[in-house]
Amino acid sequence: MSAPLLRAEGLHKAFGSTAALHDASFAIDAGEVVAVMGPSGSGKSTLLHCLAGIAVPDQGRVLYGDVDLGAASDAKRSALRRTDFGFVFQFGQLVPELTAVENVALPLRLNGVARRPAEATATEWLDRLEVGDVARKTPGNISGGQGQRVAVARALATRPRVLFADEPTGALDSLNGERVMELLTEAARETSAAVVLVTHEARVAAYSDREVVVRDGRTRSPELTR
């Protein structure tokens, strides 16, 4: 049995006097979709931030392959986030002054890809996610559902090995949310990306292979959902 692609052990993380994570653990294999569920304030997003190398835990380890993210420098973690990780946030967080295609091309350009090939790749991903017609529009001029698909395209454009999605459908209606999840998981499986999906909605969690429940900063992993 091969080692997990991304693994966390005994994570502790506090913000001031508030313990966000308490002895939390996690593991995900390549190509797997794992839902991280729990009520508001349970520590789901904090767990995701630690797994993604955005935050450094106070105690415990996060191993990506053989890289200890907690011990890695900020530059190393940033580089990993550019090349190996992708992110989708609840509110998209698209750059409002860039067009859709420029938003999707942004991580590629940060990786040193020239503008034209980056935007060509971005256009392909926008077409795949059925929002090719909004390529030249800015986020202020597209719907919420379209914006979230653009955000998914941005996350997948670099072909990440791990995709982190924090409440990706939280701001969408159920129809749009379902379509976004279908496209996201489909594209992820095609690229064999692992997906860490933070959600408090059971219908979103249904797209995952298994769930990890976070409650009061602790993790619990029930059986596979399918």
Added chain:
Amino acid sequence: MSGWLRDLALGARLAISGGRGAWVRTAMTAVGVGLGVALLLLAASFPTAIAARDDRTSARDDYRFGVPEVRRGPASLLIADAPTVFRGVDVRGRLVQPEGPDAPLPPGLDRLPRAGEVVVSPRLQELLDRPDAALLRPRIPGRVVGTIGDAGLEGPVEAAYYAGAADLSVESGARRIDRFGSVQPDEGLDPVLAFLVVVAVVVLLLPVAVFVAAAARFGGEARDRRLAALRLVGADRRGVRRIAAGESLVGALGGLLVGAVVFGLATRVVPELPVASLSLFASDVRPALPLALLVLLAVPAVAVVVTQIALTRVAIDPLGVVRRGATRSRRLAWRLALPVVGLLLLVPLLGVDLTQGEGFNPVLTSAGVVLLLVGVTALLPWLVEALVDRLDGRGGVAWQLAVRRLQLDRGASARTVSGIAVAVAGAIALTSLFGAVEDDRAVATGADLEAAQAQVYYTVRPGRDDAAQLDRRLAAVPGVRSVLAWSEASITEAAHPDRSAFLTVASCSTLRRLARIRSCQDGDAFVTPEGPAPGASVRIAETGPWRVPADARRVVSDPKPSGGDTTGVLATPSAAADLTSVGATYADVALDARNPDHLEGLRNAAAAVTPLAVAQELQSTRDDRDLAAVRRAVYAGAVAVLALIAASMVVAALEGLHERRRLLASLVAFGTPPRTLGRSLLLQTAVPVALGLVLAIGVGLGLGALLLRIVGSPVRFDVVPILGIAAVGAAVVPVVTALTVPALRRIVRPDGLRTE
């Protein structure tokens, strides 16, 4: 009315409730507005501060011109000037000798010092406590017995003393007075100076007003989103405007409070910050009541008006916020109209003779300058829009983010740099104007600084051989290479009362240097072509009638090292033996000025001859001191304004970062290096600043040319100071970026991504 008040109150509550974000926004607005208010209050204090200073100098004035002579009596006082300079610090000195028990007392003293006593100012006491005070002490006659109070000083850094004397006389140069205090009517500033002051005040205060208006719009996007939420629950369009007004008022009132505190702190440090001899007591810095009230009322009014204007460009609908006009080009016509009207107000001043005081209307002048400079703030957004729209985002990620940001919100970037553009344009115009007027007013002294570097002079004491004595005394001072000493008095001819010349009495060696004399021995006399004929009867000022020796030979004079020709009669001491005294005594001194102690030694030697002697460094030009004082005050004001603008840009940048913190955190989350974001911030500031500076230089040169024509000076510009001002304006960019980067690093933390 109750609806109005309710909406205003709701707006006020929104500004301060709503958690940390609302407090931060309101606090930033208050700080931004507060800095502007503090500067406005300082400016409003300027008239009272100068008036207080002038009152003190007027109260101690002891010169009398055009008034009946004071007779000696129980209430009369003899007073003589005994100024000196120590290490570049002017020392105001007076020798006083009461002639009766009721002699007047100068302000700041509780009794007159007796002979052998001296009362000094705190600043002079500091100089006397210095390690090198041995070079000053010989010139301060007497034992220090007291301190001059604030009422007797021009400002806290004035070095001054009153020393008791027992040998003063009117004949030796003292004045007799029966009271202190100016008896001359105040002539006021000459019209050209008044014109310069008005222009300077407008130029300095306008950027502050522009900045206060910009600060009132901090947090605009978040406010618009809040108002959209209120529209959703039923507020109508007028209601949201009133609510927005309530929010602005909170920020503005907070700004008044912050400004009052900053102003209070500033008054404490004012005495510690003299600007080139313009020093003020803390108690002098009180805003004139009408101006203070104007600030208190105008700032909130401006905040509300500016917010209301901003809302005209935004449609706040229940479903969200739409910015109108984003696709509509800004109209150029009315933006050009402002500077054109300003020009029309100033053009009538061309051709009037300001030096005669005619045609100068301060209201029209300031209105014209204001409209021209406000034109900069109106043109800048159009210029930014016209040029930024033509930029494409090709280039690195930082450039792409910056250009797109500018294209999305051109108004905000233009507003931020409007203050710099106005300040730079105004400073260029002022610099050109001051430079030209100072050049015009500088009077060449004619001094030959190769031949002499200092001059000593004093009104003669009874005795004719002062020049020889002075020569010997000064020649013994370390560092003195040569001394040229003579006595001089003005003479008039009875036959030609309209013609005046001088009688110069000196040794042969000195006379040979003052005129082309082949041979000379004691007893000889000479006349120049401009002077009386040999044997003529003349009247010597302060002395009486005299006859020019009949055997006086004709010679041609040469310029003195200190400047000016020796015209009239040149006589050796024996040729003027029948005179008991001759006018004033002068000595041009060649001095090794590389060691500053030599000049101080020269001053001590002069003071040993008489405390009334003046020893001064020679200058090639004599500048207008009033103009120089105004120029220094203006430059101090310009520095303060540019510092305010830099501080305001930092606050604006921080406010912008705060509004976009979640977006910035997400960019860092997927790997955008913070330095890329930092470069993008720098470019977002640099591009509009660069455009603003181009516009500012053009407007500044144009306004400067117009102002030069108005004061009758030829239009010419000194490139170096202009480039220097532009460089200071440009330097704001890296300074603001450097001060903003630490906040950027703090903001792009994972906390920005928390949705729970």
